[in-house]
Amino acid sequence: MMNKFPKINFIGNKEKIADWISNYFPKDAKSIFDAFSGGGSVSYQAKLQGLKVISNDVLTVNHLISKSLIENNFETLDKNDLEIIFSGKPLKGFMFKNYSNVFFFPEECMELDLYRQNIEKLNSEYKKSLSLTLLRRAMVRKMPYSRFNINWDKVLQLRDEENSYEKYKRKRAYHNQSFKSHFLENIDEYNKAVFDNKQNNISLNEDVFNLLGKVKADIIYLDPPYTGTMNNYFGFYGLIDSYISSTIKEPFKNNFVDKKTSIELFDTLFSNLKNYKYWMLSYNNSSFPTKEQLLYLLSKYSDDVQIIERKHNYKVTGKEKKEINKEYLFIVKNTRLLTKSKKEYVTAEL
Ligand SMILES: C[S@@+](CC[C@H](N)C(=O)[O-])C[C@H]1O[C@@H](n2cnc3c(N)ncnc32)[C@H](O)[C@@H]1O
Numbered sequence: 001m002m003n004k005f006p007k008i009n010f011i012g013n014k015e016k017i018a019d020w021i022s023n024y025f026p027k028d029a030k031s032i033f034d035a036f037s038g039g040g041s042v043s044y045q046a047k048l049q050g051l052k053v054i055s056n057d058v059l060t061v062n063h064l065i066s067k068s069l070i071e072n073n074f075e076t077l078d079k080n081d082l083e084i085i086f087s088g089k090p091l092k093g094f095m096f097k098n099y100s101n102v103f104f105f106p107e108e109c110m111e112l113d114l115y116r117q118n119i120e121k122l123n124s125e126y127k128k129s130l131s132l133t134l135l136r137r138a139m140v141r142k143m144p145y146s147r148f149n150i151n152w153d154k155v156l157q158l159r160d161e162e163n164s165y166e167k168y169k170r171k172r173a174y175h176n177q178s179f180k181s182h183f184l185e186n187i188d189e190y191n192k193a194v195f196d197n198k199q200n201n202i203s204l205n206e207d208v209f210n211l212l213g214k215v216k217a218d219i220i221y222l223d224p225p226y227t228g229t230m231n232n233y234f235g236f237y238g239l240i241d242s243y244i245s246s247t248i249k250e251p252f253k254n255n256f257v258d259k260k261t262s263i264e265l266f267d268t269l270f271s272n273l274k275n276y277k278y279w280m281l282s283y284n285n286s287s288f289p290t291k292e293q294l295l296y297l298l299s300k301y302s303d304d305v306q307i308i309e310r311k312h313n314y315k316v317t318g319k320e321k322k323e324i325n326k327e328y329l330f331i332v333k334n335t336r337l338l339t340k341s342k343k344e345y346v347t348a349e350l
Contacts (some may be wrong), residue, residue, distance in 0.1 A: 007186065010039025018044070018045035021280070029277070034055045034221045041057040053202075068132075069130075074196060077130055093117065101225045112179065116246070130191075141175070142176075207253070212269070220280070220282065228287045229287055266289060273286075280329060282328070282330075284327050312325045
């Protein structure tokens with residue numbers, strides 16, 4: 001049976017081109033470090049290809065996606081788990097107190113508070129992360145524009161099905177469907193996506209700048225937020241991190257949002273990649289730094305840089321108007337590594 005990546009709904013995901021990217025994984029590579037793993041589509045593709053995958057994301061909600069679908073090789077949710085997750089009465093907890101009429105209605109917040117408490121009763125960390133990943137998808141589906149930086153007035157307006165139909169000819173009824181029904185609708189698909197690729201895959205939850213030099217892999221794949229595009233990941237999903245931890249989270253640093261610091265971040269990133277034999281970087285033609293600037297930065301560290309381009313059509317508005325967006329894949333062979341002895345570049349092994 002072919003395992004399939006489930007519906008995650010992640011802004012800026014590489015789902016449609018993960019296959020294309022994976023065609024360029026060097027044939028001699030046995031492991032990959034997906035340092036900005038987000039919704040996990042590239043990690044999943046690499047897992048399907050039998051590589052040992054180490055996924056990482058600074059946001060806990062994204063780390064849980066890869067914990068449940070990449071690191072987890074076996075555990076799924078069964079009837080008994082569902083009984084635990086959905087038993088009891090909605091309660092006034094963290095979400096009710098802090099986010100009623102901010103992103104969800106008070107009674108919806110109370111449901112989330114109940115489920116959060118119940119999920120802790122499950123008997124394995126993988127079951128907990130799979131449940132939170134399903135709940136994440138439900139939260140994202142119920143949120144207009146699928147992100148948590150929309151103000152309440154707009155949420156109310158877009159959750160009003162009549163109004164939405166009048167204005168946009170779409171009712172968007174899924175915003176008003178319950179968390180539970182979204183969860184149940186997707187559970188089979190998520191369960192089926194769990195598989196064993198006979199590797200000891202690992203999911204991490206760190207700022208990437210704390211990990212370079214510590215994680216060993218043949219390839220490092222870099223898909224950072226594209227500076228200059230809509231890329232505020234804490235704004236999109238930070239609320240779910242607050243929900244998971246029951247504490248109001250602060251935005252993370254090193255986020256690639258600011259144009260002024262983005263070049264410096266890339267330079268620091270590249271200067272710390274000596275461990276990896278191959279570097280693969282995704283970027284596009286409407287972001288900053290430009291292709292030429294990135295090439296300049298990369299060529300400071302390697303004299304073997306290849307750029308693959310791919311036309312990528314995406315919808316600009318609800319209309320059929322399409323614009324050409326070029327997706328780049330930089331493939332860097334770490335020529336320095338090849339001339340140094342192994343001891344010099346592997347500082348730690350996971
Ligand atoms: C473009 S998305 C990755 C999309 C992913 N390849 C996919 O297919 O879904 C970039 C990700 O980088 C994460 N991120 C941003 N800054 C980071 C940092 N300093 N360390 C680790 N992750 C970071 C964001 O949380 C976001 O999930």
